[in-house]
Amino acid sequence: MREIEFEKRQMLSLEQYNLLVSFFSNAGFRNKITEQTNIYFDNSNNRVFEDGNCLRIRQYEDNKPSKFTIKLKGINGQGDIEVFQELSKEDEMLLLEKGLMPLGPVKECLVSNNYEADKVLFMGKIHTSRQEFFLEDHIIVLDKNKFLDVIDYNIEVESNSMENAEKYLKEICSKFSIEYIGKCESKSQRTTKRYLEEKTK
Numbered sequence: 001m002r003e004i005e006f007e008k009r010q011m012l013s014l015e016q017y018n019l020l021v022s023f024f025s026n027a028g029f030r031n032k033i034t035e036q037t038n039i040y041f042d043n044s045n046n047r048v049f050e051d052g053n054c055l056r057i058r059q060y061e062d063n064k065p066s067k068f069t070i071k072l073k074g075i076n077g078q079g080d081i082e083v084f085q086e087l088s089k090e091d092e093m094l095l096l097e098k099g100l101m102p103l104g105p106v107k108e109c110l111v112s113n114n115y116e117a118d119k120v121l122f123m124g125k126i127h128t129s130r131q132e133f134f135l136e137d138h139i140i141v142l143d144k145n146k147f148l149d150v151i152d153y154n155i156e157v158e159s160n161s162m163e164n165a166e167k168y169l170k171e172i173c174s175k176f177s178i179e180y181i182g183k184c185e186s187k188s189q190r191t192t193k194r195y196l197e198e199k200t201k
Contacts, residue, residue, distance in 0.1 A: 001105070005071075006079040008165040009156040009184045012142075016178055017153035021131060021142055023176075029133040029140075035061040037127045039096070040188050040195075041120035048115060049123065054188040055110075057092065066092050070106045071188075072113065079162060083109040095120070124148070124195030126187055138168050147191045148198060154184065 012020070025031070039057045042049045054071040068091075069084040083105050087095070091102035099119045101107045110117035126147035133140040141156040155172065159165040173180040185193075 001084055003082045003084075004074075004079040005082055005158065006160060006162050006165050007141075007156050007158045008162070008169045009154050009186070010169060010173065010178070010181055011184055012153040012155055012178070014153060016176065017142060017144065017155075019176060020140075020155060020172070024133040024140055024142070025131075027133075029135060031134065032132045034130045034132075035127070036130060037061075037125055038187060038191070039125040040123040040192055041095075041099070042123050042192075043110070043116045043120055045116065046121075048110075049188075049192055052189075054186065055106075055120065056188065057087065057095065068092075068095070068102065068104075068106050070109050072109070074162075096122075124191040126191045128187070138164065140168075140172070143187075145187060145190075148194050150190075150194060152190070154187075 037059045039059070041055045048055050052073040054069070056069055056071070058067045058069065060066070065086040067084050068087050069082055072081040072083075074080045085102075085104040085106055087102065094100040095102060099121060101117050101120060107117045124147065126145050129144040131142045133142075138157055138159040141158065143154050143156070145152050145154070155169070157165045157169040157172070159168060170180050172178070
């Protein structure tokens with residue numbers, strides 16, 4: 001499957017995260033809480049990561065099938081393109097243990113974008129406790145993340161355009177006296193950089 005994702009994110013302190021969780025939890029919005037683990041990969045020459053893209057397995061703790069995704073960075077505000085497929089247990093095991101790419105739309109997308117796609121390399125993993133709040137035309141996502149020796153927090157706003165996602169995020173930051181930064185590394189970037197730092201020690 002293929003989707004276009006329009007989202008803006010911002011890192012939070014623990015105090016800011018708790019403040020936003022408390023506010024949105026008590027505001028009466030429909031919400032969903034999930035526990036998930038992202039496992040990141042790259043091809044043999046690290047081109048996927050260097051190009052600002054993301055290749056991952058997302059595992060869920062409610063026995064949902066794992067999802068295998070390639071996320072291609074959008075340009076000029078067009079949103080990120082996500083191509084994904086569900087993984088069988090066998091394909092997931094071969095990917096995790098041997099780095100063997102399963103057949104399907106993710107591999108086809110890599111090949112069509114001129115990436116080597118036969119085998120991949122492990123590049124780190126991150127566990128996220130996620131709370132999603134569904135508003136009229138956007139979703140507020142509050143994440144607590146754990147990877148290696150790091151615990152961090154972020155907010156994401158998903159909407160129907162990059163302009164709207166940024167507008168709503170700015171409004172939230174202003175309402176709660178949070179400095180709007182405007183640029184924030186993704187989970188895959190933060191995790192992979194920290195993994196490579198540890199690997200080269």
